[in-house]
Amino acid sequence: MKKPYQKPSIIKLRVGLLRDKKSGLLRMVRREIDGVPVKDLVRKFGSPLFVFSEKRLRDQFRYLRRLFESHYPRVEFSWSYKTNYLDAICRIFHQEGASAEVVSDFEYHKARRLGVPGENIIFNGPYKPREILKQAVLEGARINVDSMDEILDLEEIARETGQKIRIGLRINMDTGIYPRWDRFGFNLESGEVLSVARRIAAGDRLEVMGLHCHQGTFILDPEAYARAAEKLLRLARKLEEEFGWNIEYLDLGGGFPSRSRPKGLYLPPEVGIPPLSEYAERIARSLLLGTMARDYPLLVLEIGRALVDEAGFLITTVRSTKRLADGRRAHILDAGVNLLFTAFWYHFRIEIERELPGPPEPCTLYGPLCMNIDVVEENAWLPPLPRGTHLILSPVGAYNLTQWMQFITYRPRVVLIGESGQVEVIREAETLEDVVRRERLPEHLR
Numbered sequence: 001m002k003k004p005y006q007k008p009s010i011i012k013l014r015v016g017l018l019r020d021k022k023s024g025l026l027r028m029v030r031r032e033i034d035g036v037p038v039k040d041l042v043r044k045f046g047s048p049l050f051v052f053s054e055k056r057l058r059d060q061f062r063y064l065r066r067l068f069e070s071h072y073p074r075v076e077f078s079w080s081y082k083t084n085y086l087d088a089i090c091r092i093f094h095q096e097g098a099s100a101e102v103v104s105d106f107e108y109h110k111a112r113r114l115g116v117p118g119e120n121i122i123f124n125g126p127y128k129p130r131e132i133l134k135q136a137v138l139e140g141a142r143i144n145v146d147s148m149d150e151i152l153d154l155e156e157i158a159r160e161t162g163q164k165i166r167i168g169l170r171i172n173m174d175t176g177i178y179p180r181w182d183r184f185g186f187n188l189e190s191g192e193v194l195s196v197a198r199r200i201a202a203g204d205r206l207e208v209m210g211l212h213c214h215q216g217t218f219i220l221d222p223e224a225y226a227r228a229a230e231k232l233l234r235l236a237r238k239l240e241e242e243f244g245w246n247i248e249y250l251d252l253g254g255g256f257p258s259r260s261r262p263k264g265l266y267l268p269p270e271v272g273i274p275p276l277s278e279y280a281e282r283i284a285r286s287l288l289l290g291t292m293a294r295d296y297p298l299l300v301l302e303i304g305r306a307l308v309d310e311a312g313f314l315i316t317t318v319r320s321t322k323r324l325a326d327g328r329r330a331h332i333l334d335a336g337v338n339l340l341f342t343a344f345w346y347h348f349r350i351e352i353e354r355e356l357p358g359p360p361e362p363c364t365l366y367g368p369l370c371m372n373i374d375v376v377e378e379n380a381w382l383p384p385l386p387r388g389t390h391l392i393l394s395p396v397g398a399y400n401l402t403q404w405m406q407f408i409t410y411r412p413r414v415v416l417i418g419e420s421g422q423v424e425v426i427r428e429a430e431t432l433e434d435v436v437r438r439e440r441l442p443e444h445l446r
């Protein structure tokens with residue numbers, strides 16, 4: 001009889017760098033994730049399959065919290081829902097102490113449904129429908145305002161509810177990152193922020209209590225955060241002096257890199273991507289110097305990718321193999337860009353579930369879609385892969401499960417490997433019923 005699976009006391013990740021005997025090249029083998037054999041995962045839950053590691057999620061959160069708190073005394077982590085809004089993932093980060101960072105009515109509803117109180121929600125985003133904006137005001141959410149039109153909406157809500165509303169301002173500025181994400185919030189260098197602040201003060205319905213800046217994503221220059229922190233701090237002091245407001249928080253948004261390898265970065269992530277400790281040091285140094293070690297504003301971080309990416313894996317299976325016209329080998333997988341939106345920008349780590357004989361050669365990995373752009377990896381270096389071989393792609397935890405498409409195929413199961421090794425489904429595979437539920441066939445077409 002087969003022995004029930006038992007998690008080893010020390011997590012043994014049997015990820016091997018194996019040397020091919022003939023070619024001498026290195027190849028990656030991963031037989032298990034958090035001690036659970038890949039074969040067993042596929043047998044029980046099917047392929048393709050997204051797998052998340054609860055241990056990695058919690059470890060990364062605790063690591064980042066310790067890292068930032070060891071440099072700066074007042075830090076809040078706010079979980080960026082858009083990065084991955086599966087209930088189980090959000091719940092884990094909320095249990096660890098993160099508030100919720102949301103950018104739409106849908107995300108706001110999702111956070112509230114999970115039991116996050118309004119005051120633990122940060123509401124960003126360039127379009128906040130009037131109804132949800134009012135709900136957010138009434139529930140005490142922190143609203144970071146993106147545009148003058150939103151200020152007008154909020155002034156109206158303030159009139160309706162008879163209260164003064166405390167808001168944050170989204171700021172865009174030159175931090176040395178190009179192209180600049182200047183579509184969010186108000187520009188600092190042009191003086192727009194100050195004229196908006198004067199307008200807010202004159203309206204006397206709103207009061208600014210925070211400043212926010214999200215520079216972009218996968219930012220490889222820690223110094224850019226130092227510049228952002230410095231400029232926000234200076235702006236905060238100016239607003240306090242000129243308008244008598246008390247700026248309680250500086251929110252530096254997200255954008256911290258994971259260990260993904262962006263296309264165009266030709267160095268391995270360990271070499272080409274600065275460690276997160278450098279980001280923490282630079283931010284803290286700017287804030288501590290700027291505050292002269294008194295009246296520390298709360299530092300808010302909306303880290304998404306760097307928290308969740310490496311906790312996510314996708315197991316996919318080779319369904320067929322062919323030669324392209326130029327002789328290159330191609331494999332058709334059961335997962336493509338429909339599930340892996342980030343394949344357009346990043347190279348995944350590709351591991352094979354078992355050791356395979358044969359010399360590696362360059363090959364292309366395609367997904368199952370009828371589109372030429374359905375390329376998971378253009379140029380992988382792999383040995384011959386028999387039909388049915390499982391590949392493990394990572395890191396895939398960020399942005400894939402929010403941007404995946406229901407296109408041509410059903411979306412697969414997502415499982416979570418718990419800290420004691422139990423595996424649980426956190427999102428069921430889609431069925432025909434799920435996909436057609438919202439369709440209506442007019443009478444005359446029946």
Ligand SMILES: Cc1ncc(COP(=O)(O)O)c(C=O)c1O
Pocket residue numbers: 080082083101124125214216217218253254255256302303304305306398
């Ligand atoms: C306002 C805001 N905060 C946080 C994030 C999370 O960014 P990242 O996943 O790059 O850390 C985003 C992502 O676009 C964002 O728009």
